[in-house]
Amino acid sequence: MNRGAAPSLRRRLLGFLLLAILLASVVQAVSAYRGALRQADAMFDYHLQQIARALRSGLPVLPPIADGAAGGFDYFVQIWGPDGAPIFSSAPRALPPRAVLGFSDVTVDGTKYRVYSLQTPLQTVQIAQNMSARLARARTLAAHAVLPTALMAPLLMLVVWWVVRRSLAPVERTRRQVAGRSADDLSPLPGAGLPAEVRPLVDEFNLLLSRVHASLDAQSQFVANAAHELRSPLTALKLQAQALRRGGADDAAREAAMARLNQGIDRAIRLVEQLLVLAREEAGSDHPGASERMNLQDVVQFAVADMLAQAQARRIDLGVADSAPAWVLGQPEALRILLRNLLDNALKYTPAGGRVDVALRSAGAEALLTVEDSGPGIAPADRAQVFERFFRAADRDAKVVGSGLGLAIVKTIAERHHATLELGSSERLGGLEVEVRFALAPPSEASG
Numbered sequence: 001m002n003r004g005a006a007p008s009l010r011r012r013l014l015g016f017l018l019l020a021i022l023l024a025s026v027v028q029a030v031s032a033y034r035g036a037l038r039q040a041d042a043m044f045d046y047h048l049q050q051i052a053r054a055l056r057s058g059l060p061v062l063p064p065i066a067d068g069a070a071g072g073f074d075y076f077v078q079i080w081g082p083d084g085a086p087i088f089s090s091a092p093r094a095l096p097p098r099a100v101l102g103f104s105d106v107t108v109d110g111t112k113y114r115v116y117s118l119q120t121p122l123q124t125v126q127i128a129q130n131m132s133a134r135l136a137r138a139r140t141l142a143a144h145a146v147l148p149t150a151l152m153a154p155l156l157m158l159v160v161w162w163v164v165r166r167s168l169a170p171v172e173r174t175r176r177q178v179a180g181r182s183a184d185d186l187s188p189l190p191g192a193g194l195p196a197e198v199r200p201l202v203d204e205f206n207l208l209l210s211r212v213h214a215s216l217d218a219q220s221q222f223v224a225n226a227a228h229e230l231r232s233p234l235t236a237l238k239l240q241a242q243a244l245r246r247g248g249a250d251d252a253a254r255e256a257a258m259a260r261l262n263q264g265i266d267r268a269i270r271l272v273e274q275l276l277v278l279a280r281e282e283a284g285s286d287h288p289g290a291s292e293r294m295n296l297q298d299v300v301q302f303a304v305a306d307m308l309a310q311a312q313a314r315r316i317d318l319g320v321a322d323s324a325p326a327w328v329l330g331q332p333e334a335l336r337i338l339l340r341n342l343l344d345n346a347l348k349y350t351p352a353g354g355r356v357d358v359a360l361r362s363a364g365a366e367a368l369l370t371v372e373d374s375g376p377g378i379a380p381a382d383r384a385q386v387f388e389r390f391f392r393a394a395d396r397d398a399k400v401v402g403s404g405l406g407l408a409i410v411k412t413i414a415e416r417h418h419a420t421l422e423l424g425s426s427e428r429l430g431g432l433e434v435e436v437r438f439a440l441a442p443p444s445e446a447s448g
Helices: 009-057 131-167 169-179 199-245 251-283 296-313 332-349 406-416
Strands: 075-080 086-089 102-108 111-119 124-130 292-295 317-323 327-330 355-363 366-373 420-425 432-439
Touching (some): 009 124, 124 131, 131 169, 199 251, 296 355, 327 332, 327 432, 332 355, 332 366, 332 406, 406 420
Parallel strands (some): 317 355
Antiparallel strands (some): 075 086, 075 124, 102 111, 111 124, 292 327, 355 366, 366 432, 420 432
């Protein structure tokens, strides 16, 4: 399978930085070159002016320059008297006698000259400079101005490469540490020396490792507890099957053994169902998408209808004490499981002839779902532990068959819906009171 190469942070940083240095160096070199040419041009013009002013008082001490031979000089001097008669010329081939005062450019026999003319009452002085030689000197000066930039750019690139490599070394070290770990090593990564931009990522990764470690520990404990809980009913089923086989011809004994076997099978089925529900809720497979806006009043009606037969079998008065519409965001089936588990728990521990009430009301921005019973309740010391898996309070009726998973399922579903659970004593019925608080959903556009 071909996969595109992952972008390298080091390459991107080096690429951008080196390209920026290169562009900046080119711009700086071009700017320095042009500036040096302008400065050289101004300097040469200044020299022409100074030479012309120096010659106002007398003739120059310059040897005549042969035609076509510079003799080491690129300046040409011509002087005329007030009547226009030539007084001095440094070259046999003279420039045009009509001088334009100040600076001008003149071309003679294909050679271009930069000319400066100065007039006094006694004479007219004309200084000319060969533009080819002038430009060559200007370029030499400009090249010297560009040379520091040309030398500094590679050195700066080397420094940037070293700094980037040194700065990303802790990231590379962390990568090697992660790559060299075993699958069961969930210890936190060291964050010392990491850049401030990478340190939060490593911190969040360590938090993720901590959550994964806690989840694996919880799963290991869950599997161990589930295996322990399943061992007892399965062993009982095996013993009851053996007793049934040895039951002889006594129909009454056989029927009793069959009844016990059926009870054991029902208990095992119930335990497996609750284990599956708990595993599904913790994995979130029952909530594949976003929660929907729903009325808790419908959940109460369906859950009470589901548990009504069990309540009648135990001669327990199950009803809705108070109900008002309460719209929340959630999963209807998961919330029905939550309420059915609360009602199942209340019905199991409420004595025959007792009472279980469900109430739903709104208080501010919350919906309050309450289940009360007339049973023995739960001691305050055990209320923090009853939501743990397979935990059963010591003061509970030992004759009641249970797995200790009902309230654990309730807690898992409540946490997935960001609801809060609170256990207390029912002032009205005298038993346990379970209150679940949900955040009310915002009104829909249709209802507005």
